[in-house]
Amino acid sequence: MSLLIRNGRIVTATDDYRADIFVRDETVTQIGEKLELQADTVLDAAGRLVLPGGVDPHTHLDLPVAPGVVSADDFETGTRAAAFGGTTTIIDFPTQDRGRSMLEAVDAWHAKAAGRACIDYGFHMIVTDLPESRLPEMTRLAADEGIPSFKLFMAYPDRLYVDDGTLYRAMRRAGDDGAVILMHAENGIVIDEIVRGALRDGHTDPVWHARTRPVEMEAEGVHRAIRISEVARVPLYIVHLSCAAALEEVRRARARGVPAHGETCPQYLFLDASLYERGEFEGAKWVMTPALRDRADQAALWQGLMMNELQAVATDHCPFCFREQKERGRGDFSKIPNGAPGIENRMSLLHHGGVVGGRISLNRFVQLASTNAAKMFGLFPRKGTIAVGSDADIVIFDPDRRETISVHNPLMHHMRVDYSAYEGMEVQGYPEVVIARGRVVCDRGKFLGRPGAGRFLKRDRWAGFAL
Amino acid sequence: MSLLIRNGRIVTATDDYRADIFVRDETVTQIGEKLELQADTVLDAAGRLVLPGGVDPHTHLDLPVAPGVVSADDFETGTRAAAFGGTTTIIDFPTQDRGRSMLEAVDAWHAKAAGRACIDYGFHMIVTDLPESRLPEMTRLAADEGIPSFKLFMAYPDRLYVDDGTLYRAMRRAGDDGAVILMHAENGIVIDEIVRGALRDGHTDPVWHARTRPVEMEAEGVHRAIRISEVARVPLYIVHLSCAAALEEVRRARARGVPAHGETCPQYLFLDASLYERGEFEGAKWVMTPALRDRADQAALWQGLMMNELQAVATDHCPFCFREQKERGRGDFSKIPNGAPGIENRMSLLHHGGVVGGRISLNRFVQLASTNAAKMFGLFPRKGTIAVGSDADIVIFDPDRRETISVHNPLMHHMRVDYSAYEGMEVQGYPEVVIARGRVVCDRGKFLGRPGAGRFLKRDRWAGFAL
Amino acid sequence: MSLLIRNGRIVTATDDYRADIFVRDETVTQIGEKLELQADTVLDAAGRLVLPGGVDPHTHLDLPVAPGVVSADDFETGTRAAAFGGTTTIIDFPTQDRGRSMLEAVDAWHAKAAGRACIDYGFHMIVTDLPESRLPEMTRLAADEGIPSFKLFMAYPDRLYVDDGTLYRAMRRAGDDGAVILMHAENGIVIDEIVRGALRDGHTDPVWHARTRPVEMEAEGVHRAIRISEVARVPLYIVHLSCAAALEEVRRARARGVPAHGETCPQYLFLDASLYERGEFEGAKWVMTPALRDRADQAALWQGLMMNELQAVATDHCPFCFREQKERGRGDFSKIPNGAPGIENRMSLLHHGGVVGGRISLNRFVQLASTNAAKMFGLFPRKGTIAVGSDADIVIFDPDRRETISVHNPLMHHMRVDYSAYEGMEVQGYPEVVIARGRVVCDRGKFLGRPGAGRFLKRDRWAGFAL
């Protein structure tokens, strides 16, 4: 099987040039001027960008969050929507049950994904419980199972929170094993205390989700995570960083040479807390954690992306239907399932706000949407670039086409959720054709892939250099 | 009863002038040029400084720390030593037993002090356990009992540690009540994890006390405490700040307008971690928390005192005899009782290193040794200054006399402990005559006071302005 | 001659107590409870604050700024207005003519002041020209003439600017001599370039005064001055600091232990650049340098005062009548005489915005209005406090009385200028009775002093400690 992409403008994290790309089976094997090669499929990319497929390192598919409540996209619907959005790799999160082996969770996630995923996927391991006796599981996951990254929560005391001793224990082991730590960095203990006070005072509306999660408690979590990582000597990756105060802590750490990294998400770049004030419980649509912040925070995050204080844009895709699922928190904001959809919108939003908005170059766009996550999480050069020997995960991207994000636009909404977080926003930049390991999976709104085509990616360990 | 001090050079936190001071009963009633007044006692202070009596806001007298282990000075021996050192007011720490009322602890501490204290004393309340139902105790202590300051521990998980929810709860209540929070700011959860690892690896010597308490974990605690205090809207006072990294967090907080304050101690200004490497278990003498740090940290702390990033010098006096008490940790550094003596040495050390060392002015010396603590903790203007209407707590201080700190120097060691943390150090500056509420209590090495003369000080609330 | 002030609440930079004050001739000689002393004059200060007289370290009286243009107040009218405002000491600026001896300028300023000044005054020397051969003049001024402080300009290339070599030369000599450097810190070379561009583009209105003086150019000047002072080893005092960006440079310097100090002025605390947009050329009233800034800068400056990043509030009083003098710049904003009136409003404004506004304590108010300038500039303890032996410069201040600043309010406007920069602003706090060296000079709007009563103050050198 072979594929030839002609006449495109190839943009990677560094390069920007015109050439043809030849793919044999699943791999790029030649790049050259006017390649004279026969191919089973020939695509003409004239007038288009040819980009590495996106890597979304933060998704939550098929995730149970409470009895009877599971995130609305499973690995089939979620990865299909991702592909429509130009993302060809995701990393999802098996979640250890307290008191149980992490390996069980990995098995469970393999079962969720196998036969369903339309694109390749990897796993980060969520650790919720880590007695000394379980430390060897971490080593095994990093060494043998292709899961050399572990996520810990400083929030959600009732479900996912681990104490600082566990943080340190996990970090120290990860450091020894060449693994990376991902952190949900918010002081959930204090936040829960504030939430209890708000509820006691009769505040139950969605807007109180934001009012009970002050930015100081995110900055605190980020600083604490970084300081412990310094002692534990392990690289750190802060997920869904949402505000200027937290960013400042990442910046300071990097200024003293600490390999601290930060991810933000489109919701923190484009949306703000005023949405919570919408009536009719609509604010619940944006109940996610961290909460949406202010416009000044958005500006700070964009600057962080420009100046490499933040290295990646992920979605934290964790959708819940407004009609049925979000509804559970009517009368008590703390019961609203936390999360919002976005897996499909990431590349277009980032192109629109970043490149069209004049904030970042095309190369930086590729870094943020694909390459950096691939490098940080041991997928490079398989993923994250267009180069000889790399997987042929390629997006033919129309940088000029404008589309409106909406549940009503069939080109832009394939997620299995009844609302869009960006409803009505017009964006410029559209992933016209999406190729995953050499096969066209999406073509101008048509899905040509299949569930089960996506494979589990065993990832390598951290290369040792701060991005 | 009356007292006249003639010909002295009066130095307060601001002023520096020559005048006579007249005291009627316990109070300064006149200050003037060559006062022509009769007095029961007349002291000639020619060639001497006349200073406000020192205020040591951090002492631990008669403190049980483990079964059968009590700090070596009680309120009699400790306050007598304090007086010999020029300190006329201390603030000690009743400690709530977990599950019991704070008021019980206050009663217990009143019982320890009453009839024994030779100088006036106040209390900060150590909170170890704070369900909602106990919050009214805080309000009562602040409003009625003269104890508008509460100390919390982020360290010592086995005994004193409270979680961040408790911190927030206590801070929020204190903020509402106009009280102040004192914080032992070190991440004790992580430190204990590190300690366990060190012991597991067979490291038992005193030097490992320092090696298992990295500066990052103090900086972390300071930042966390500050961030929570910002949300809780309460003034904060970091006790025994010991290193540059922690100081930096105080500095940043103040730069954003947060009323964060810092205290350091002579041990962190004069001693460093190389002492732990002394053989024969001698390092145990300096096992205190935080541990001694490096010389660069000393320089940073001095600068913090010069630039008002730190506002007070206290002792954290908590002595244990080397022969009997420190001995308990032979073979396991984590069992060495934490603490060192110093209540008697503070004023001479600070004068020597600060004023003689050219780092601070005489006015700043008075601020750091007396006035600032009095202001922060609601004792001003009763204590902390020499002014009409203030208590006649006065030190006639010889700025030129040099003495050697030593257990063998009868002028310099009245603490009931068998070693000095500063053995052999020569210092310039000697509190020749010490007057407490109008009575001479120490006179060139002679003790003229009496146990029980010291009174409990009901303190006022915070005045609302960052020092 | 003697004076007794009864029943007042005496507030100094540190203290706050009730007592009577007895003054013999010009000096405070006794402070005590209910003093039983005869006095020629007895004042009852019940219900009033008794404060040290204000020290305004930055005024420009009788200053020629262009041919035929002299600042509107001379030493008689200016010092009388100062006294009405509670200020009993000013420091004015003899200005060296390029190519001439500094001593000539001092003589000229003595001539301006002698026989006219109603309150005491000192001089800072403005250096405009400093070949090696003139360095001994600096030493002589510091050592013999009581002028141990030198002001240099980084702005005004046509008149006052000195290059960085001169800055260094002056700083190095001042450092050796124990003198202090005052700096007008703005990059006037770049600003003039911007101004030329604006005029070339036809922008002539007063608002362009602000638009051509960006905050970056003040921050630049402040940083440059500080860095050169570090190499030259001399204490530095930035005059009329006006914005957050510049303040940040002072803060950073202090954080690294550099004795850098900052003064701001009421105009930068209360007024903002929107005033320049008033029509009818009215914006010219506020053409001063630096220009008025934004509200965010005001907030930053208040915070700087609260946290001691700024140490003094001066006026930079340099009034020009709107009708006649400001008029010169109609059609060319760069020709508007730079400066505004304020010498009379300083204490009430600072009390109102600071103390009544809840930002600073009464003690801090005294520090900022009086004590700190006295200490920094070698006038303490003669000036800047109420203590035995100090000059009896005292203000009986009504903290509750509200008055409206206006050219039409005979209690509030004695400056010889036809407008007020604060017209219509109501302030709380009124200097009811003002005493200069033991004599009442102002009493509820009546002037009882006399021209020539004010004496030149030979000042001491810097004490060596950062404020």
Added chain:
Amino acid sequence: MSLLIRNGRIVTATDDYRADIFVRDETVTQIGEKLELQADTVLDAAGRLVLPGGVDPHTHLDLPVAPGVVSADDFETGTRAAAFGGTTTIIDFPTQDRGRSMLEAVDAWHAKAAGRACIDYGFHMIVTDLPESRLPEMTRLAADEGIPSFKLFMAYPDRLYVDDGTLYRAMRRAGDDGAVILMHAENGIVIDEIVRGALRDGHTDPVWHARTRPVEMEAEGVHRAIRISEVARVPLYIVHLSCAAALEEVRRARARGVPAHGETCPQYLFLDASLYERGEFEGAKWVMTPALRDRADQAALWQGLMMNELQAVATDHCPFCFREQKERGRGDFSKIPNGAPGIENRMSLLHHGGVVGGRISLNRFVQLASTNAAKMFGLFPRKGTIAVGSDADIVIFDPDRRETISVHNPLMHHMRVDYSAYEGMEVQGYPEVVIARGRVVCDRGKFLGRPGAGRFLKRDRWAGFAL
């Protein structure tokens, strides 16, 4: 003409993969697995890295610095040495004579380079004099002459210094024209004042070169340049940044979103000021500006390279023979010609200290040695990468081979100067074969290129995004 490089490991700023490269004439036309193509020349790169040719954006060939003193390498010897070191592009500096047109200087530099350069070269324009009337020359250079970058000096008052007004004027114009400003950022006015003082005090040895150029004066220059660039809205590139204090200013600027960039040089990464203390005038070898600094500065600079606070490593190659040329400064350090050789050593040193030293990845090595300078200075993608369509400037680099830098090692010293700044240092990493626009110019110590083969590069304007 064609060239095939087989079996190499291709490393670019992003990628790292194995493939063959085919070059037709001067351009890379294909990259692929086992290319089955005929070529005139076939090179086997098995076991080697295949890197983009180095770009050294800072050289001074054939530069007159004083009457009779010209830098020792001309365009022939200098570019040949560069090629031996793996550098295939340099950017040199035509220098405007004061009072003369910049275009004359360009003509002169073209004349120096034409027929001599062995590799491609571009020019940055040094502006020494910029009345309004000359501003159109800048625009013409940027728009028509391929010189869209201008260097200005804040040092060397006697020859190259321009005042801040000129800086602003040049920056404003460059900002409008899409050009970049390079800055020698040191306060030369103050430094010259310090130098005069040192000479007056009889200090004439080379060590005084360092002692009279304090780091504060570099930090000052960097901050000033940045602040002016902010107002002028122009991207800035600080050349030869040498110390932690200066780096901190770049870091702060980037943290506030300013497109400030920094270059350092191997001499500041590997050498320190202790070299100046060598006897026999040997210190003169390292008299360059800025002067060598301390080891702590080296560490800071490495960290700056790791964390992207610095973006490029250039040489500032400006050699003077020790025996004849440096000699001129015996007896007066200020007369020693400033500069040192290094054009040949850059890539090996950076590989050795950076990659072998474990500080930076191979990708980062390529960024710092080649790609970033190409991007910043409008040479990308012609230069700075290996991609289809790019110039075939390629280095086959042996990452394992160790060689000693020495004038006596014929593989390592082709510069026309009688000493090496790194004499005796063993480095790992050797540019075995160097290809410039498709032709092998150096092959294991043999020079196969020819003078005149190098072409002038018309450069594009800045792309608008901070690196």
